[in-house]
Structures are given as structure tokens and as C-alpha cells.
Amino acid sequence: MYAFDFVKPGTLAEASEALSHDGALPLAGGQTLIAAMKQRLNAPEKLVSLTGIPELKGVCAGDGGVTIGAATTHAAVAAQAAAYYPALAALAGQIGDPAVRNRGTIGGSLANNDPAACYPSAVLASGATIVTNTREIAADDFFQGMFTTALHDGEIITSVKFPVPQKAAYAKFQQPASRFALTGVFVAKFADGVRVAVTGASESGVFRWTEAEAALTANFSAAALDGLSVPADGMIGDLHGTPEYRAHLVKVMTKRAVVAAG
Amino acid sequence: MAKLTMTVNGRTLSADAEGRTLLSDFLRGGLGLTGTHVGCDTSQCGACVVHVDGQAVKSCSMLAHEAAGSTITTIEGMANADGSLSTLQQAFQDHHGLQCGFCTPGMVMSAAALLAENPKPTEAEVRHHLEGNICRCTGYHNIVKAVLAASGQDVSGVGIAAE
Numbered sequence: 001m002y003a004f005d006f007v008k009p010g011t012l013a014e015a016s017e018a019l020s021h022d023g024a025l026p027l028a029g030g031q032t033l034i035a036a037m038k039q040r041l042n043a044p045e046k047l048v049s050l051t052g053i054p055e056l057k058g059v060c061a062g063d064g065g066v067t068i069g070a071a072t073t074h075a076a077v078a079a080q081a082a083a084y085y086p087a088l089a090a091l092a093g094q095i096g097d098p099a100v101r102n103r104g105t106i107g108g109s110l111a112n113n114d115p116a117a118c119y120p121s122a123v124l125a126s127g128a129t130i131v132t133n134t135r136e137i138a139a140d141d142f143f144q145g146m147f148t149t150a151l152h153d154g155e156i157i158t159s160v161k162f163p164v165p166q167k168a169a170y171a172k173f174q175q176p177a178s179r180f181a182l183t184g185v186f187v188a189k190f191a192d193g194v195r196v197a198v199t200g201a202s203e204s205g206v207f208r209w210t211e212a213e214a215a216l217t218a219n220f221s222a223a224a225l226d227g228l229s230v231p232a233d234g235m236i237g238d239l240h241g242t243p244e245y246r247a248h249l250v251k252v253m254t255k256r257a258v259v260a261a262g
Numbered sequence: 263m264a265k266l267t268m269t270v271n272g273r274t275l276s277a278d279a280e281g282r283t284l285l286s287d288f289l290r291g292g293l294g295l296t297g298t299h300v301g302c303d304t305s306q307c308g309a310c311v312v313h314v315d316g317q318a319v320k321s322c323s324m325l326a327h328e329a330a331g332s333t334i335t336t337i338e339g340m341a342n343a344d345g346s347l348s349t350l351q352q353a354f355q356d357h358h359g360l361q362c363g364f365c366t367p368g369m370v371m372s373a374a375a376l377l378a379e380n381p382k383p384t385e386a387e388v389r390h391h392l393e394g395n396i397c398r399c400t401g402y403h404n405i406v407k408a409v410l411a412a413s414g415q416d417v418s419g420v421g422i423a424a425e
């Protein structure tokens with residue numbers, strides 16, 4: 001790992017200032033960034049820790065939704081969001097392993113936008129809003145392909161606002177070595193329709209399966225998906241699964257999520 | 263270089279550390295606590311697990327300066343006050359929960375964190391909780407057995423297939 005300066009501000013204002021300089025990068029749980037820096041895939045001049053800023057942490061419910069601070073760990077979401085948004089809490093409790101969940105954060109996961117990460121599917125399927133230190137970004141505009149988001153350099157995610165659906169579930173087919181999603185599907189049923197977001201499968205990162213959304217809005221049951229299929233074009237192919245396999249998994253995991261949502 | 267102070271296994275210790283120093287390197291190189299092992303470069307093996315303010319974390323994936331002022335427990339802090347093995351450590355020995363021993367410090371620290379929040383876990387809960395700890399030797403059954411035994415449960419039915 002190359003050398004860098006480390007700072008740990010106690011307020012968002014100080015963090016924003018520290019990140020307004022070229023070469024500075026936020027550090028949240030470090031569960032992705034530190035490994036990337038060890039491999040010298042990333043070499044910031046300055047790391048600005050977000051873990052000492054109380055206003056970026058915590059889960060709070062209100063106005064038919066739940067808001068999660070960007071620096072809230074996966075373990076804290078699993079424990080504290082369970083009463084308000086059980087499907088989201090269950091997703092957080094399936095990320096990686098306990099030690100990863102004790103450090104990794106929702107903000108870090110979303111900023112990183114790994115094509116196999118779990119949270120992007122919940123954020124997109126819930127139609128959540130990503131709040132930063134300068135603006136609010138709708139989930140539909142935030143994810144812009146593998147490892148790419150709408151964030152500008154130095155912009156800090158401060159929280160994520162989730163509307164809570166009537167029914168929801170996440171079904172994850174785990175890649176057994178990395179524990180990321182080989183394919184994961186989050187289904188959310190709202191009064192005005194169903195949203196389905198798929199992670200792990202596509203070369204363009206998380207995406208909405210709109211045909212399934214229409215079918216499930218008309219009839220919220222696994223059988224409603226019987227006639228649909230997902231083209232293998234543009235799906236990820238690697239040693240863990242072919243594009244055809246992943247395309248097939250999208251439908252299987254969507255059905256499982258619908259059944260789990262009840 | 264900046265001075266870094268933390269409480270490790272009950273003692274308050276200080277040493278200099280660069281911004282990039284990992285907690286695992288600080289414990290091993292800075293403080294000479296080489297019981298914490300480093301088995302990978304990808305945050306995946308769990309050999310480096312220690313407790314930071316009571317929570318199990320991978321010390322290879324946390325900067326030492328992030329732990330400034332924290333209370334850390336490493337495998338060196340797990341024995342009883344008189345130096346004898348703790349119940350959990352003794353169970354690893356009694357049930358052959360280790361062979362080469364490389365993964366053992368991380369296994370013990372992860373298992374201790376589990377037992378602290380769930381004193382009587384099921385076999386499935388133990389296996390699930392240890393997902394982030396990789397062992398190349400034992401095949402896991404005896405590790406699971408040791409953790410269940412340390413929690414005071416009957417282990418006669420665990421891992422029969424392995425023996």
C-alpha cells in the first residue's frame with residue numbers, strides 16, 4: 001500500500017472540507033477500499049475517515065419510510081432496521097460474514113457499486129433516495145453501470161431514505177467463495193406497483209427487470225413470471241457461471257423473492 | 263508517523279504508526295503480539311480477527327489509526343488470568359479443533375464473539391457465524407464441535423461424517 005495522510009474528522013462539515021481537495025478519498029468500513037489499496041488498484045493521497053462522524057450513523061423511521069445514515073454498518077442495519085423494514089435488515093444480515101458486517105457500511109457499498117453487491121438491489125427496488133452533502137439523487141439515476149455512480153469527486157453520501165413497501169424480500173444466490181451475490185433479486189410491492197431489481201447478473205450492474213414488474217403488478221405471485229424469460233445477452237460470464245446460467249437464475253431468484261415476500 | 267495509543271488485552275500501549283499501517287501490522291510488528299495471523303491479502307480468510315470495542319473485526323482490513331483509543335482483545339488476551347487455557351481454547355484442544363493452528367486465533371476470536379451474543383448457539387448458527395474464517399486443515403467439524411462444547415452443549419452427534 002502506498003503512503004497517504006489519514007484524517008478522522010468529527011463532523012460532516014470538516015469531512016466535506018477535507019474531501020474538497022484533489023487526491024482525497026472517503027474511507028468508511030474499508031472492507032473494499034483497503035483491499036484495493038493493498039493491491040495498489042487505488043492510491044489516494046489522503047484518506048478521510050467517515051467513521052467518527054455521529055451524524056452519519058443510525059437508523060430512524062418516520063413518514064412511511066426509514067432513513068439510514070451512510071456510515072451505518074451492515075450489522076447495525078441488520079439489528080436496528082428489522083422493526084421497520086425487515087427485508088432490508090435481512091439483506092444486510094446476509095452480507096459477507098460477521099466481521100465484514102461489523103465494519104462495512106451502506107454508504108461504502110453504494111458508492112462502490114460492485115456489480116455483485118447486495119444493497120444496490122434494495123435501493124433500486126425500493127425507489128430509495130440517496131442523500132449527499134450537496135443534493136438528493138433518486139435510485140434510478142444513481143447507479144450508472146459497474147463500479148460507476150452519479151457521485152462527483154469529493155461528494156459524500158450522508159444517508160439513504162427508503163420508502164417502506166407493503167411486502168418485500170431479497171433472494172440471494174451466494175457465490176460460495178466470495179459470499180457476494182452470484183445473482184440476487186430484491187422484490188418490493190408498493191400500493192401503486194411492484195419494483196424488481198437484480199444484482200450480480202448483468203455486465204451493466206444492478207438493473208430493473210421491468211417485464212417482471214408489470215407481470216407482478218398485475219398478479220403478485222410466482223406463477224405470474226412463468227411465461228417470462230431473461231435474455232443471456234449482456235449477462236456476466238465467468239468461472240462461477242455462464243451468462244445463460246445467470247439469466248436463468250434471475251427468474252428463479254425473482255420467484256423465490258416473491259414467495260418469500262408472501 | 264503519529265503516536266497511537268490503544269488498550270490491548272487490558273494494558274494501555276503506545277507506539278508510532280504511519281497512516282497506512284494496518285491494525286494487524288501494528289499488533290504484530292508494533293506491539294509484538296504475533297498471535298494474530300495474516301493469511302491473505304483479500305479480507306477473506308479471517309485469521310486476523312480481533313475484537314475492537316467488543317466487536318469481531320478483520321484487523322488486516324482496518325487501519326491502526328482507526329482503532330486509536332479503542333479497547334482491543336487479541337488471542338493473547340484470551341487465556342485465564344493464571345495463564346491456563348480458557349474454556350473455549352481448552353475445547354479446541356480437547357476436540358482437535360486445530361491441526362496446523364494457523365486459522366486458530368481467528369477462529370477462537372470469532373467464536374468468542376458469537377458466544378458472547380449467543381451463549382447456546384445451534385450447530386447451524388456456529389457454522390453460519392464462522393463463514394468468514396477459513397481453515398485449510400480440519401474440515402471444520404471439530405471446530406464446530408469445540409465451539410458447541412465450550413457453550414456447554416452435547417457434541418456427540420456433531421460431525422460424525424468426518425470421523
Ligand SMILES: Cc1cc2nc3c(=O)[nH]c(=O)nc-3n(C[C@H](O)[C@H](O)[C@H](O)COP(=O)(O)OP(=O)(O)OC[C@H]3O[C@@H](n4cnc5c(N)ncnc54)[C@H](O)[C@@H]3O)c2cc1C
Nearest residue numbers: 028029030031032033096104105107108111117118157179
Ligand atoms: C469477505 C467479504 C465478503 C463480502 N461480501 C459481500 C456481500 O455478500 N454483499 C455485498 O454487498 N458486499 C459484500 N462485501 C463488501 C462489503 O459490503 C463492503 O463493506 C462494501 O462494499 C464497502 O463498504 P465499506 O463501508 O467497507 O466502504 P469502503 O471500503 O471504506 O469504501 C468503498 C468505496 O466507497 C467510497 N465511500 C465510502 N463511504 C462513502 C460515502 N459515505 N460517500 C461517498 N463515498 C464513500 C470510498 O471512497 C471507496 O471508494 C464483502 C466484503 C468482503 C471483504
Ligand code: FES
Nearest residue numbers: 301307308310322
Ligand atoms: S488476513 Fe485474511 S482476512 Fe485478514
Ligand code: FES
Nearest residue numbers: 361363397398399
Ligand atoms: S488448523 Fe490449519 S488452517 Fe485451520
